[in-house]
Amino acid sequence: MSDGLRFDDVAISRDERLLLAVDARIPPGEVLTLMGPSGSGKSTLLSLVMGDLPAAFRATGRVVLNGTDLTGLDVAARHVGILYQDPLLFPHLDVATNLAFGLPRGGRRADRRATVDAALADIGLAGFGARDPATLSGGQAARVALMRTLLSRPAALLLDEPFSKLDTGLRDQMRELVFGRARVARVPVLMVTHDEADAQAAGGQVIRLD
Amino acid sequence: MLRPLPLLTTLVLVGPVLFGLIGSILPASGLLMQSAETPFATALSWPGLPRALAISILSGVLSTLGALAVATLILAGWHGTRAFAVLERALSPLLAVPHAAAALGLAFLVSPSGWIFRIPANLLGWDRAPDLLILGDPWGLSLTAGLIAKETPFLLLMMLAAMGQADAGPRMAIARSLGQGRVAAWLKAVFPTIYAQVRLPVLVVLVFGMTNVDVAIILGPSTPTTLAVQVTRWMTDPDLAARAVAAAGGLILFAATLAVLALWWLGERAIGSVGRAWVWSGIGLPDRAARGVGLTLAGGSAAMVLAGLAALAVWSVAARWAFPDMLPEALTWRSWMRFGPDMAQTALTTLGLAVTATAVSLLLVIGCLEAEVRHGLSLGQRALWLLYLPLLVPQVTFLPGLQLLPLTLGIGPSIWLVLAGHIVFVLPYVFLSLQGPFRAWDGRLARVAAGLGTSQNRVLWRLRLPMLVSPVLTAVAVGMAVSIGQYLTTLLLGGGRVTTLVTEAVALSSGGDRRAIGVWGLGQAVAALLPFALALGVPAIVFRNRRGLRHV
Numbered sequence: 001m002s003d004g005l006r007f008d009d010v011a012i013s014r015d016e017r018l019l020l021a022v023d024a025r026i027p028p029g030e031v032l033t034l035m036g037p038s039g040s041g042k043s044t045l046l047s048l049v050m051g052d053l054p055a056a057f058r059a060t061g062r063v064v065l066n067g068t069d070l071t072g073l074d075v076a077a078r079h080v081g082i083l084y085q086d087p088l089l090f091p092h093l094d095v096a097t098n099l100a101f102g103l104p105r106g107g108r109r110a111d112r113r114a115t116v117d118a119a120l121a122d123i124g125l126a127g128f129g130a131r132d133p134a135t136l137s138g139g140q141a142a143r144v145a146l147m148r149t150l151l152s153r154p155a156a157l158l159l160d161e162p163f164s165k166l167d168t169g170l171r172d173q174m175r176e177l178v179f180g181r182a183r184v185a186r187v188p189v190l191m192v193t194h195d196e197a198d199a200q201a202a203g204g205q206v207i208r209l210d
Numbered sequence: 211m212l213r214p215l216p217l218l219t220t221l222v223l224v225g226p227v228l229f230g231l232i233g234s235i236l237p238a239s240g241l242l243m244q245s246a247e248t249p250f251a252t253a254l255s256w257p258g259l260p261r262a263l264a265i266s267i268l269s270g271v272l273s274t275l276g277a278l279a280v281a282t283l284i285l286a287g288w289h290g291t292r293a294f295a296v297l298e299r300a301l302s303p304l305l306a307v308p309h310a311a312a313a314l315g316l317a318f319l320v321s322p323s324g325w326i327f328r329i330p331a332n333l334l335g336w337d338r339a340p341d342l343l344i345l346g347d348p349w350g351l352s353l354t355a356g357l358i359a360k361e362t363p364f365l366l367l368m369m370l371a372a373m374g375q376a377d378a379g380p381r382m383a384i385a386r387s388l389g390q391g392r393v394a395a396w397l398k399a400v401f402p403t404i405y406a407q408v409r410l411p412v413l414v415v416l417v418f419g420m421t422n423v424d425v426a427i428i429l430g431p432s433t434p435t436t437l438a439v440q441v442t443r444w445m446t447d448p449d450l451a452a453r454a455v456a457a458a459g460g461l462i463l464f465a466a467t468l469a470v471l472a473l474w475w476l477g478e479r480a481i482g483s484v485g486r487a488w489v490w491s492g493i494g495l496p497d498r499a500a501r502g503v504g505l506t507l508a509g510g511s512a513a514m515v516l517a518g519l520a521a522l523a524v525w526s527v528a529a530r531w532a533f534p535d536m537l538p539e540a541l542t543w544r545s546w547m548r549f550g551p552d553m554a555q556t557a558l559t560t561l562g563l564a565v566t567a568t569a570v571s572l573l574l575v576i577g578c579l580e581a582e583v584r585h586g587l588s589l590g591q592r593a594l595w596l597l598y599l600p601l602l603v604p605q606v607t608f609l610p611g612l613q614l615l616p617l618t619l620g621i622g623p624s625i626w627l628v629l630a631g632h633i634v635f636v637l638p639y640v641f642l643s644l645q646g647p648f649r650a651w652d653g654r655l656a657r658v659a660a661g662l663g664t665s666q667n668r669v670l671w672r673l674r675l676p677m678l679v680s681p682v683l684t685a686v687a688v689g690m691a692v693s694i695g696q697y698l699t700t701l702l703l704g705g706g707r708v709t710t711l712v713t714e715a716v717a718l719s720s721g722g723d724r725r726a727i728g729v730w731g732l733g734q735a736v737a738a739l740l741p742f743a744l745a746l747g748v749p750a751i752v753f754r755n756r757r758g759l760r761h762v
């Protein structure tokens with residue numbers, strides 16, 4: 001069953017104060033944008049989906065991913081990928097091993113190598129496998145981070161202000177890449193941002209918090 | 211005035227080690243001391259040597275691996291949870307407990323007539339302690355276990371301090387969202403960075419484990435013992451010729467230490483490539499089991515040390531306490547009355563040494579750090595290795611030389627030599643403890659003050675140090691704990707004539723007077739813990755009306 005990411009009457013509060021309430025469905029391949037100033041609690045919704053909501057917050061309602069209720073499920077079992085404004089490549093691993101990090105188990109070693117090499121070629125970084133992530137440019141690192149998440153075959157993708165640290169020129173390119181890939185993979189996307197242009201590029205529903 | 215301090219500090223760190231090594235090499239080669247002929251050959255032909263070396267290496271390597279594994283598992287599985295906060299609070303004071311006191315407590319606990327065996331004895335109705343060789347078992351397993359319990363808190367706190375640089379929160383979020391369980395995610399994504407940060411402390415633990423004397427005397431096997439203990443026996447032998455043999459033995463142990471360090475280095479590489487293959491495989495870990503093991507081992511080792519201290523305390527006030535009773539029949543201050551006056555005298559010497567050594571170290575450290583601020587003078591890129599040098603060269607290797615070389619120059623063992631020795635080991639810890647907070651202090655405050663016409667000295671005395679009172683006091687407490695724990699330094703450089711709480715407690719350990727051990731062991735632990743209590747309490751009182759300075 002793949003009906004995307006659904007928020008059934010979800011409300012998050014802190015100290016008895018309601019932070020935000022969402023009731024929405026993100027169909028596969030589409031983007032829901034959550035806009036609001038910092039401190040409006042938009043990132044806590046990401047935490048709720050990820051499954052690492054700090055203990056100070058209280059959530060009611062259900063988050064349902066492709067028919068499965070996520071409540072109480074372990075972080076690792078949710079298959080929810082996330083991209084932050086920093087690419088957060090693991091600095092002690094080379095680029096190829098970073099990509100291999102999220103590959104689901106199984107398959108022969110040579111097949112896994114081939115998958116990673118193909119993924120590198122796919123984002124225009126063929127031959128970059130042995131590189132130290134610290135030597136990549138901002139745009140290259142962002143692409144590797146995206147590909148690392150996609151290789152783990154996520155059932156949903158979360159974006160936490162993902163383009164805010166990129167140069168303006170790169171930003172459009174990255175938006176196109178991320179949203180395009182999500183559409184092809186039919187992955188529902190939840191994006192948190194305060195950049196109006198992000199919401200326009202995403203072209204889906206927008207929820208504004210204040 | 212500050213300019214010579216970095217150089218002076220370097221000399222304090224490097225000088226004694228080099229001087230001591232030379233002082234060991236010369237007599238070991240048959241030079242310097244006429245009485246000895248072929249010290250190396252004598253040491254090498256000691257029949258216990260292979261076994262002693264094996265136990266030294268085994269207990270050192272296993273205890274380091276064990277402590278590292280427990281600290282890693284507990285951090286990987288529990289960091290950020292409530293259980294972790296509780297454990298951290300329980301483990302921190304254990305760091306201050308001197309090795310000897312902790313070992314004495316553990317000995318009470320695990321001996322066949324100790325608390326642990328009294329539990330089945332009560333249940334099964336034994337009226338005599340089981341005839342088991344647990345303490346001083348021939349392969350040094352209880353020694354290894356004791357070292358693990360004592361070193362785990364040290365490594366854990368070192369790793370915690372390194373967490374800031376590892377970006378652990380976001381990395382964990384990414385790794386777990388990529389499908390890894392908590393422990394596997396931490397090991398794959400965070401551990402390598404943390405390990406790179408705590409590598410030197412790990413090596414210190416390894417060298418200490420292989421070459422320590424006080425813990426090995428209390429918990430280790432006796433015939434043969436570890437090589438470090440045997441070297442100490444030779445050093446304290448009335449026959450002067452034995453000292454040259456001791457120097458040779460210390461150098462043999464040094465060679466073994468270097469070999470083990472080289473193997474460790476190779477092991478690090480091997481683990482690195484195994485780790486990368488593990489990442490490629492995508493295989494995880496049984497998360498629940500790994501977390502359970504981590505919590506059990508860490509909680510267990512903390513509980514053992516604490517229960518050991520409690521055993522010391524109870525024995526110190528025990529009237530008649532027969533096996534298998536869990537508690538003595540009555541409590542009495544008799545033991546304290548009996549040993550108290552002696553102990554007060556010894557405690558004065560101990561504290562005098564600790565205060566002086568810490569004060570000198572603090573002066574050098576603050577001077578060095580301030581010279582860095584004012585003149586851009588620092589100990590250089592290799593500063594960290596310099597600081598660790600006295601901790602990485604085994605004490606049993608260079609302390610014999612430090613006694614023998616002055617002796618040939620007509621300078622006999624004395625309390626001044628002991629004090630100098632204490633400074634060598636206190637200084638690195640004071641430096642390591644203070645350098646972070648000192649460098650992190652907001653320099654803009656100094657510029658604001660300078661703009662108001664304040665001199666650099668005034669900035670140091672009226673702004674920087676008062677604001678840093680909490681880390682300075684912590685550094686003082688660390689320094690004092692290190693000094694109070696110095697066994698071999700005091701024994702060798704004092705020629706057996708300088709008595710401190712630790713030398714007395716270790717000397718008593720071979721006798722069977724549990725009440726005396728209780729009093730002296732507890733006294734040593736309290737002496738080391740007291741400065742920490744003050745370091746926590748004083749800033750809380752001084753800054754009770756300054757919210758910005760709390761939790762500094």
